Amino acid sequence: MPVGIGQLTCLETLSMFAVCSSTECAGIQELERLNQIKGELSIKGLGHVCNQKDAEQANLRNKKRLAKLNLWWSGGDDQEGVDPLHENISKEVLEGLHPHSNIQELQIQGYPVWKFQWLIFSSWLPFEI
Numbered sequence: 001m002p003v004g005i006g007q008l009t010c011l012e013t014l015s016m017f018a019v020c021s022s023t024e025c026a027g028i029q030e031l032e033r034l035n036q037i038k039g040e041l042s043i044k045g046l047g048h049v050c051n052q053k054d055a056e057q058a059n060l061r062n063k064k065r066l067a068k069l070n071l072w073w074s075g076g077d078d079q080e081g082v083d084p085l086h087e088n089i090s091k092e093v094l095e096g097l098h099p100h101s102n103i104q105e106l107q108i109q110g111y112p113v114w115k116f117q118w119l120i121f122s123s124w125l126p127f128e129i
Contacts, residue, residue, distance in 0.1 A: 006030035012038055012065075019045035031058040038065035044072040046093055047110075055096025064100050071097060073110035 001018050003026050005011075014037045019028050028049050041063070049055050060069070073090065090111065099106070 001026035001030065003030070006033050009033045010036055012036050015040060016042045016044065019043065019048045021048045028054055029057040031060070033059070035059070035062045036065065037063055038067070040068040040070070041066055042070035042072060043097075046071060046097075047074045047090075049089075049093045051089065052092035052096040055093040056098075058097060060097055060099040062100065064102050066100065066103060068105040068107075069099050069103050070107040070109065071111075073108075 001020075003024065005026050006029070011034055014034065017028075017031060018025075028043070028046075031043075043058075046055075060066075071094070094108075094111070
């Protein structure tokens with residue numbers, strides 16, 4: 001995603017937002033002011049988000065017109081070798097991505113399966129897995 005996309009505050013359609021680790025690409029914070037987007041949004045590359053504060057800056061709670069949200073971490077590789085630091089960051093990032101309650105469908109992909117039990121305790125998920 002290009003740096004500066006967050007300035008398009010009247011943007012209504014953004015089907016995919018890719019986060020990368022390069023400073024030449026948009027960080028997840030670029031989503032902060034894009035509160036008019038509607039329909040479906042996929043956020044890919046969440047493994048590049050460094051902390052809960054950055055995830056919260058995406059401001060998903062104020063995207064009232066989103067119906068479907070897809071959150072993609074690393075793409076489904078075997079995550080058994082994930083170190084504890086990365087595990088904690090993933091938990092914090094997921095917590096920071098709390099969407100608006102209007103979300104009708106939530107899909108999480110690439111989040112390490114063995115950590116999925118933690119989702120039961122997430123403060124914003126309205127159901128148990």
